[in-house]
Protein backbone atom coordinates (compact mmCIF):
# COMPACT_ATOMS: atom_id res chain seq x y z
CA UNK A 576 0.00 0.00 0.00
CA UNK A 577 1.43 3.39 -0.96
CA UNK A 578 1.86 6.09 1.68
CA UNK A 579 -0.83 8.18 -0.09
CA UNK A 580 -3.34 5.28 -0.03
CA UNK A 581 -2.56 4.54 3.61
CA UNK A 582 -3.24 8.11 4.72
CA UNK A 583 -6.37 8.32 2.51
CA UNK A 584 -7.67 5.28 4.40
CA UNK A 585 -7.24 7.15 7.67
CA UNK A 586 -9.26 10.12 6.48
CA UNK A 587 -13.05 10.22 6.56
CA UNK A 588 -15.09 9.13 3.54
CA UNK A 589 -16.54 12.62 3.70
CA UNK A 590 -13.27 14.35 2.89
CA UNK A 591 -12.02 11.65 0.51
CA UNK A 592 -15.15 12.04 -1.57
CA UNK A 593 -14.98 15.84 -1.68
CA UNK A 594 -13.74 17.39 -4.93
CA UNK A 595 -11.02 20.01 -4.72
CA UNK A 596 -12.40 23.38 -5.91
CA UNK A 597 -11.68 23.47 -9.67
CA UNK A 598 -11.10 27.21 -9.66
CA UNK A 599 -8.61 26.99 -6.81
CA UNK A 600 -6.88 24.02 -8.50
CA UNK A 601 -6.48 25.92 -11.79
CA UNK A 602 -5.19 28.99 -10.05
CA UNK A 603 -2.69 26.84 -8.11
CA UNK A 604 -1.41 25.37 -11.41
CA UNK A 605 -1.05 28.82 -12.92
CA UNK A 606 0.84 30.08 -9.84
CA UNK A 607 3.25 27.12 -10.15
CA UNK A 608 3.92 27.97 -13.80
CA UNK A 609 4.46 31.64 -12.87
CA UNK A 610 6.95 30.55 -10.18
CA UNK A 611 8.87 28.69 -12.92
CA UNK A 612 9.20 32.01 -14.77
CA UNK A 613 6.32 31.65 -17.28
CA UNK A 614 4.23 34.67 -18.23
CA UNK A 615 0.81 33.25 -17.31
CA UNK A 616 -2.43 35.22 -17.55
CA UNK A 617 -4.66 33.84 -14.84
CA UNK A 618 -8.37 34.30 -15.58
CA UNK A 619 -9.43 31.42 -13.36
CA UNK A 620 -10.39 33.14 -10.12
CA UNK A 621 -13.55 35.11 -9.36
CA UNK A 622 -11.84 38.00 -7.69
CA UNK A 623 -12.14 41.73 -8.49
CA UNK A 624 -8.71 43.16 -9.28
CA UNK A 625 -9.64 46.46 -7.56
CA UNK A 626 -8.56 47.42 -4.06
CA UNK A 627 -11.10 47.75 -1.24
CA UNK A 628 -12.44 51.35 -1.19
CA UNK A 629 -10.63 53.66 1.24
CA UNK A 630 -13.69 54.49 3.38
CA UNK A 631 -14.03 50.79 4.23
CA UNK A 632 -10.36 50.43 5.13
CA UNK A 633 -10.61 53.52 7.33
CA UNK A 634 -13.55 52.01 9.21
CA UNK A 635 -11.50 48.86 9.88
CA UNK A 636 -8.56 50.87 11.21
CA UNK A 637 -10.89 52.81 13.47
CA UNK A 638 -12.44 49.55 14.70
CA UNK A 639 -9.02 48.31 15.80
CA UNK A 640 -8.24 51.58 17.56
CA UNK A 641 -11.61 51.59 19.29
CA UNK A 642 -11.04 48.08 20.62
CA UNK A 643 -13.41 46.02 18.47
CA UNK A 644 -11.13 43.06 19.04
CA UNK A 645 -13.18 40.64 21.13
CA UNK A 646 -15.58 37.81 20.28
CA UNK A 647 -18.77 39.29 18.84
CA UNK A 648 -22.33 37.91 19.10
CA UNK A 649 -22.45 34.69 17.02
CA UNK A 650 -24.70 36.09 14.22
CA UNK A 651 -22.78 39.40 14.10
CA UNK A 652 -22.88 42.80 15.81
CA UNK A 653 -26.47 44.12 16.13
CA UNK A 654 -25.45 47.37 14.37
CA UNK A 655 -24.17 45.46 11.34
CA UNK A 656 -27.30 43.31 11.23
CA UNK A 657 -29.35 46.51 11.43
CA UNK A 658 -27.38 47.94 8.48
CA UNK A 659 -28.14 44.75 6.54
CA UNK A 660 -31.85 45.08 7.37
CA UNK A 661 -31.68 48.62 5.96
CA UNK A 662 -29.82 47.44 2.88
CA UNK A 663 -32.44 44.77 2.17
CA UNK A 664 -35.17 47.40 2.43
CA UNK A 665 -33.28 50.04 0.41
CA UNK A 666 -32.07 47.83 -2.43
CA UNK A 667 -34.49 44.92 -2.53
CA UNK A 668 -37.67 46.18 -0.88
CA UNK A 669 -37.40 43.23 1.50
CA UNK A 670 -38.54 43.39 5.10
CA UNK A 671 -36.38 41.34 7.44
CA UNK A 672 -35.99 41.76 11.20
CA UNK A 673 -32.53 41.86 12.78
CA UNK A 674 -33.17 38.33 14.16
CA UNK A 675 -33.54 37.05 10.59
CA UNK A 676 -30.03 38.16 9.65
CA UNK A 677 -26.96 35.97 10.26
CA UNK A 678 -23.54 37.29 9.32
CA UNK A 679 -20.82 34.76 8.50
CA UNK A 680 -17.21 34.39 7.41
CA UNK A 681 -18.00 34.86 3.72
CA UNK A 682 -21.09 34.00 1.69
CA UNK A 683 -19.53 30.57 1.30
CA UNK A 684 -19.99 29.92 5.02
CA UNK A 685 -23.51 31.36 4.84
CA UNK A 686 -24.34 28.78 2.15
CA UNK A 687 -22.73 25.96 4.16
CA UNK A 688 -24.71 26.97 7.27
CA UNK A 689 -28.00 26.90 5.36
CA UNK A 690 -27.36 23.63 3.54
CA UNK A 691 -26.13 21.83 6.66
CA UNK A 692 -29.14 23.17 8.58
CA UNK A 693 -31.72 22.00 6.03
CA UNK A 694 -30.48 18.86 4.32
CA UNK A 695 -30.88 15.31 5.62
CA UNK A 696 -29.16 12.35 3.92
CA UNK A 697 -30.96 11.57 0.66
CA UNK A 698 -32.76 14.90 0.35
CA UNK A 699 -32.63 16.14 -3.23
CA UNK A 700 -30.91 19.44 -3.94
CA UNK A 701 -31.74 20.98 -7.30
CA UNK A 702 -28.87 22.71 -9.05
CA UNK A 703 -29.73 24.48 -12.29
CA UNK A 704 -26.53 23.85 -14.27
CA UNK A 705 -24.09 25.43 -14.79
CA UNK A 706 -23.82 26.27 -11.09
CA UNK A 707 -21.16 27.59 -8.76
CA UNK A 708 -18.74 24.78 -7.86
CA UNK A 709 -19.17 24.88 -4.08
CA UNK A 710 -22.96 24.33 -4.12
CA UNK A 711 -22.51 20.69 -5.09
CA UNK A 712 -19.57 20.08 -2.75
CA UNK A 713 -21.45 21.52 0.24
CA UNK A 714 -24.70 19.68 -0.59
CA UNK A 715 -22.76 16.42 -0.87
CA UNK A 716 -21.05 17.09 2.45
CA UNK A 717 -24.56 17.25 3.94
CA UNK A 718 -25.24 13.88 2.20
CA UNK A 719 -27.83 15.49 -0.02
CA UNK A 720 -28.37 14.12 -3.51
CA UNK A 721 -27.52 16.75 -6.12
CA UNK A 722 -29.90 16.82 -9.08
CA UNK A 723 -28.64 18.91 -11.97
CA UNK A 724 -31.11 20.72 -14.22
CA UNK A 725 -29.23 21.17 -17.49
CA UNK A 726 -29.41 24.41 -19.49
CA UNK A 727 -27.43 25.55 -22.53
CA UNK A 728 -25.96 28.70 -23.98
CA UNK A 729 -28.91 28.91 -26.41
CA UNK A 730 -31.21 29.86 -23.51
CA UNK A 731 -28.51 32.01 -21.86
CA UNK A 732 -28.14 29.13 -19.39
CA UNK A 733 -31.37 30.04 -17.61
CA UNK A 734 -33.63 27.47 -16.03
CA UNK A 735 -37.28 28.08 -16.86
CA UNK A 736 -40.23 27.55 -14.56
CA UNK A 737 -41.43 24.65 -16.76
CA UNK A 738 -38.08 22.90 -16.64
CA UNK A 739 -37.82 23.37 -12.88
CA UNK A 740 -41.23 21.82 -12.34
CA UNK A 741 -40.17 18.66 -14.20
CA UNK A 742 -37.35 18.05 -11.72
CA UNK A 743 -39.28 18.47 -8.46
CA UNK A 744 -40.03 15.19 -6.65
CA UNK A 745 -41.39 14.45 -3.15
CA UNK A 746 -37.75 14.25 -2.03
CA UNK A 747 -36.77 17.71 -3.27
CA UNK A 748 -35.83 19.90 -0.34
CA UNK A 749 -33.77 22.76 -1.73
CA UNK A 750 -32.86 24.56 -4.95
CA UNK A 751 -29.69 26.65 -5.07
CA UNK A 752 -28.97 29.21 -7.76
CA UNK A 753 -27.29 32.57 -8.30
CA UNK A 754 -28.47 35.66 -10.16
CA UNK A 755 -26.38 37.31 -11.53
CA UNK A 756 -24.86 33.90 -12.07
CA UNK A 757 -21.40 32.53 -11.55
CA UNK A 758 -20.25 30.96 -13.92
CA UNK A 759 -22.50 32.22 -16.75
CA UNK A 760 -23.11 35.91 -16.01
CA UNK A 761 -26.84 35.40 -16.66
CA UNK A 762 -29.32 37.60 -14.82
CA UNK A 763 -32.88 36.46 -14.20
CA UNK A 764 -35.51 39.07 -15.04
CA UNK A 765 -38.44 39.97 -12.79
CA UNK A 766 -40.83 37.99 -15.01
CA UNK A 767 -38.61 34.91 -15.13
CA UNK A 768 -38.36 34.89 -11.33
CA UNK A 769 -42.08 35.48 -10.99
CA UNK A 770 -42.73 32.33 -13.03
CA UNK A 771 -40.23 30.40 -10.89
CA UNK A 772 -41.92 31.74 -7.73
CA UNK A 773 -45.26 30.37 -8.98
CA UNK A 774 -43.74 26.87 -9.19
CA UNK A 775 -42.08 27.17 -5.78
CA UNK A 776 -45.42 28.23 -4.27
CA UNK A 777 -46.97 24.95 -5.39
CA UNK A 778 -44.38 23.02 -3.35
CA UNK A 779 -44.46 24.30 0.24
CA UNK A 780 -41.75 21.84 1.38
CA UNK A 781 -39.27 23.24 -1.13
CA UNK A 782 -36.77 25.91 -0.07
CA UNK A 783 -34.72 28.07 -2.40
CA UNK A 784 -31.32 29.48 -1.62
CA UNK A 785 -30.95 32.55 -3.77
CA UNK A 786 -27.32 33.64 -4.00
CA UNK A 787 -27.18 37.35 -4.83
CA UNK A 788 -23.50 38.03 -4.23
CA UNK A 789 -23.17 39.64 -7.70
CA UNK A 790 -26.27 41.79 -7.19
CA UNK A 791 -24.66 45.11 -8.09
CA UNK A 792 -22.65 43.77 -11.03
CA UNK A 793 -25.64 43.89 -13.34
CA UNK A 794 -25.50 45.54 -16.76
CA UNK A 795 -29.13 45.08 -17.77
CA UNK A 796 -30.16 48.58 -16.72
CA UNK A 797 -33.03 46.90 -14.84
CA UNK A 798 -33.24 46.85 -11.07
CA UNK A 799 -32.05 43.59 -9.51
CA UNK A 800 -34.91 41.29 -8.52
CA UNK A 801 -34.66 39.11 -5.40
CA UNK A 802 -36.72 35.94 -5.39
CA UNK A 803 -37.82 36.75 -1.83
CA UNK A 804 -39.62 39.85 -3.20
CA UNK A 805 -42.44 37.52 -4.23
CA UNK A 806 -44.14 37.66 -0.87
CA UNK A 807 -46.15 34.47 -1.43
CA UNK A 808 -42.91 32.41 -1.18
CA UNK A 809 -40.80 34.60 1.11
CA UNK A 810 -40.96 31.99 3.89
CA UNK A 811 -39.39 29.48 1.47
CA UNK A 812 -36.47 31.66 0.38
CA UNK A 813 -33.08 32.24 1.92
CA UNK A 814 -31.33 35.28 0.45
CA UNK A 815 -27.53 35.10 0.51
CA UNK A 816 -25.31 38.08 -0.11
CA UNK A 817 -21.82 39.26 0.79
CA UNK A 818 -19.09 41.85 0.46
CA UNK A 819 -16.44 40.08 -1.62
CA UNK A 820 -17.57 41.13 -5.08
CA UNK A 821 -19.46 44.42 -4.66
CA UNK A 822 -16.86 46.02 -2.39
CA UNK A 823 -13.73 44.16 -3.58
CA UNK A 824 -13.41 42.56 -0.14
CA UNK A 825 -12.59 38.94 -0.97
CA UNK A 826 -9.89 38.66 1.70
CA UNK A 827 -11.98 40.19 4.48
CA UNK A 828 -14.39 37.23 4.55
CA UNK A 829 -17.89 38.54 5.20
CA UNK A 830 -21.26 37.32 3.98
CA UNK A 831 -24.81 37.15 5.30
CA UNK A 832 -28.29 35.72 4.97
CA UNK A 833 -31.80 37.06 5.32
CA UNK A 834 -33.97 34.03 6.08
CA UNK A 835 -37.10 32.68 7.74
CA UNK A 836 -36.50 32.99 11.49
CA UNK A 837 -36.20 29.25 12.18
CA UNK A 838 -33.48 28.92 9.52
CA UNK A 839 -31.62 31.98 10.81
CA UNK A 840 -31.68 30.47 14.32
CA UNK A 841 -30.36 27.16 12.98
CA UNK A 842 -27.49 28.93 11.17
CA UNK A 843 -26.68 30.85 14.34
CA UNK A 844 -26.46 27.54 16.24
CA UNK A 845 -24.35 25.98 13.47
CA UNK A 846 -21.73 28.70 13.34
CA UNK A 847 -21.72 28.96 17.13
CA UNK A 848 -20.04 25.55 17.00
CA UNK A 849 -17.85 26.14 13.92
CA UNK A 850 -16.43 29.67 13.99
CA UNK A 851 -18.11 31.43 16.96
CA UNK A 852 -18.67 34.51 14.75
CA UNK A 853 -17.10 36.39 11.85
CA UNK A 854 -14.11 38.68 12.45
CA UNK A 855 -14.97 41.73 14.59
CA UNK A 856 -12.90 44.22 12.55
CA UNK A 857 -14.29 42.96 9.24
CA UNK A 858 -17.81 43.39 10.60
CA UNK A 859 -17.19 47.06 11.37
CA UNK A 860 -15.76 47.49 7.86
CA UNK A 861 -18.84 45.79 6.40
CA UNK A 862 -21.17 48.09 8.29
CA UNK A 863 -19.35 51.12 6.85
CA UNK A 864 -19.44 49.56 3.36
CA UNK A 865 -23.23 49.22 3.39
CA UNK A 866 -24.02 52.58 4.95
CA UNK A 867 -21.39 54.63 3.08
CA UNK A 868 -21.37 56.25 -0.33
CA UNK A 869 -21.20 53.33 -2.76
CA UNK A 870 -19.77 55.37 -5.66
CA UNK A 871 -16.50 53.35 -5.68
CA UNK A 872 -18.53 50.15 -6.13
CA UNK A 873 -20.59 51.64 -8.95
CA UNK A 874 -17.37 52.84 -10.63
CA UNK A 875 -16.06 49.26 -10.53
CA UNK A 876 -19.27 48.06 -12.18
CA UNK A 877 -18.80 50.60 -15.01
CA UNK A 878 -15.28 49.28 -15.51
CA UNK A 879 -16.53 45.65 -15.58
CA UNK A 880 -19.07 46.60 -18.23
CA UNK A 881 -16.39 48.20 -20.43
CA UNK A 882 -14.30 45.05 -20.12
CA UNK A 883 -17.27 42.82 -20.84
CA UNK A 884 -17.94 44.69 -24.09
CA UNK A 885 -14.28 44.55 -25.07
CA UNK A 886 -13.93 40.82 -24.43
CA UNK A 887 -17.24 40.01 -26.13
CA UNK A 888 -15.96 41.62 -29.35
CA UNK A 889 -12.67 39.74 -29.16
CA UNK A 890 -14.11 36.32 -28.30
CA UNK A 891 -16.66 36.57 -31.10
CA UNK A 892 -13.81 36.85 -33.59
CA UNK A 893 -12.48 33.40 -32.63
CA UNK A 894 -13.76 30.83 -35.12
CA UNK A 895 -15.75 27.94 -33.66
CA UNK A 896 -16.50 29.49 -30.26
CA UNK A 897 -20.10 30.00 -29.24
CA UNK A 898 -20.27 33.09 -27.05
CA UNK A 899 -23.25 34.88 -25.46
CA UNK A 900 -23.34 38.36 -23.97
CA UNK A 901 -23.41 37.95 -20.19
CA UNK A 902 -25.66 40.46 -18.39
CA UNK A 903 -23.85 40.49 -15.07
CA UNK A 904 -21.07 39.20 -12.77
CA UNK A 905 -17.63 39.17 -14.44
CA UNK A 906 -17.42 35.92 -16.38
CA UNK A 907 -17.79 34.60 -19.90
CA UNK A 908 -18.86 30.99 -20.22
CA UNK A 909 -18.28 30.07 -23.84
CA UNK A 910 -18.92 26.84 -25.70
CA UNK A 911 -15.82 25.15 -27.14
CA UNK A 912 -17.48 21.88 -28.18
CA UNK A 913 -16.82 22.48 -31.88
CA UNK A 914 -13.14 21.81 -31.08
CA UNK A 915 -13.73 18.42 -29.43
CA UNK A 916 -11.82 15.72 -31.32
CA UNK A 917 -9.22 18.16 -32.69
CA UNK A 918 -5.60 17.36 -31.93
CA UNK A 919 -2.39 19.06 -30.84
CA UNK A 920 0.84 17.20 -31.61
CA UNK A 921 -1.20 14.05 -32.17
CA UNK A 922 -3.09 14.23 -28.85
CA UNK A 923 -6.87 14.57 -29.09
CA UNK A 924 -8.72 17.15 -27.01
CA UNK A 925 -12.11 15.73 -26.12
CA UNK A 926 -13.38 17.71 -23.14
CA UNK A 927 -13.34 21.28 -21.84
CA UNK A 928 -10.77 20.13 -19.27
CA UNK A 929 -8.47 18.84 -22.06
CA UNK A 930 -8.81 22.23 -23.76
CA UNK A 931 -8.20 24.24 -20.58
CA UNK A 932 -5.05 22.20 -19.81
CA UNK A 933 -3.87 22.64 -23.41
CA UNK A 934 -4.44 26.42 -23.29
CA UNK A 935 -2.54 26.62 -19.99
CA UNK A 936 0.40 24.56 -21.26
CA UNK A 937 0.64 26.12 -24.74
CA UNK A 938 -0.87 29.59 -24.38
CA UNK A 939 -0.09 30.21 -20.70
CA UNK A 940 -3.66 31.22 -20.13
CA UNK A 941 -5.66 29.88 -17.18
CA UNK A 942 -9.41 29.33 -17.69
CA UNK A 943 -11.64 26.90 -15.79
CA UNK A 944 -13.25 23.88 -17.40
CA UNK A 945 -17.05 23.77 -17.33
CA UNK A 946 -17.16 20.21 -15.96
CA UNK A 947 -16.89 21.27 -12.34
CA UNK A 948 -19.79 23.69 -12.89
CA UNK A 949 -21.93 20.82 -14.19
CA UNK A 950 -21.39 21.59 -17.90
CA UNK A 951 -19.66 19.50 -20.55
CA UNK A 952 -19.09 22.05 -23.32
CA UNK A 953 -17.79 25.31 -21.92
CA UNK A 954 -14.88 27.15 -20.40
CA UNK A 955 -15.21 29.93 -17.82
CA UNK A 956 -13.17 33.08 -18.23
CA UNK A 957 -13.09 35.73 -15.50
CA UNK A 958 -12.59 39.23 -16.91
CA UNK A 959 -11.77 40.85 -13.56
CA UNK A 960 -8.40 42.05 -14.80
CA UNK A 961 -6.91 44.91 -16.84
CA UNK A 962 -7.95 45.60 -20.44
CA UNK A 963 -4.35 45.12 -21.53
CA UNK A 964 -4.24 41.61 -20.06
CA UNK A 965 -7.67 40.79 -21.49
CA UNK A 966 -6.61 41.77 -25.01
CA UNK A 967 -3.47 39.64 -24.70
CA UNK A 968 -5.50 36.76 -23.21
CA UNK A 969 -7.96 36.74 -26.11
CA UNK A 970 -5.06 36.82 -28.57
CA UNK A 971 -3.52 33.77 -26.88
CA UNK A 972 -6.86 31.91 -26.85
CA UNK A 973 -7.31 32.63 -30.57
CA UNK A 974 -3.77 31.47 -31.37
CA UNK A 975 -4.25 28.37 -29.20
CA UNK A 976 -7.35 27.30 -31.10
CA UNK A 977 -5.75 28.07 -34.47
CA UNK A 978 -2.97 25.55 -33.76
CA UNK A 979 -5.39 22.61 -33.42
CA UNK A 980 -5.81 20.16 -36.29
Ligand SMILES: Cc1ncc(COP(=O)(O)O)c(C=O)c1O
Nearest residue numbers: 621681682683707757817819830
Ligand atom coordinates in the same frame (compact mmCIF):
# COMPACT_ATOMS: atom_id res chain seq x y z
C1 LIG B 1 -21.82 32.59 -6.74
C2 LIG B 1 -20.92 32.77 -5.56
N1 LIG B 1 -21.43 32.63 -4.34
C3 LIG B 1 -20.66 32.76 -3.24
C4 LIG B 1 -19.32 33.07 -3.36
C5 LIG B 1 -18.51 33.15 -2.08
O1 LIG B 1 -18.26 34.44 -1.68
P1 LIG B 1 -17.48 34.78 -0.35
O2 LIG B 1 -16.14 35.29 -0.77
O3 LIG B 1 -18.31 35.83 0.32
O4 LIG B 1 -17.36 33.54 0.48
C6 LIG B 1 -18.73 33.22 -4.60
C7 LIG B 1 -17.30 33.50 -4.73
O5 LIG B 1 -16.68 33.26 -5.74
C8 LIG B 1 -19.57 33.09 -5.74
O6 LIG B 1 -19.08 33.24 -6.98
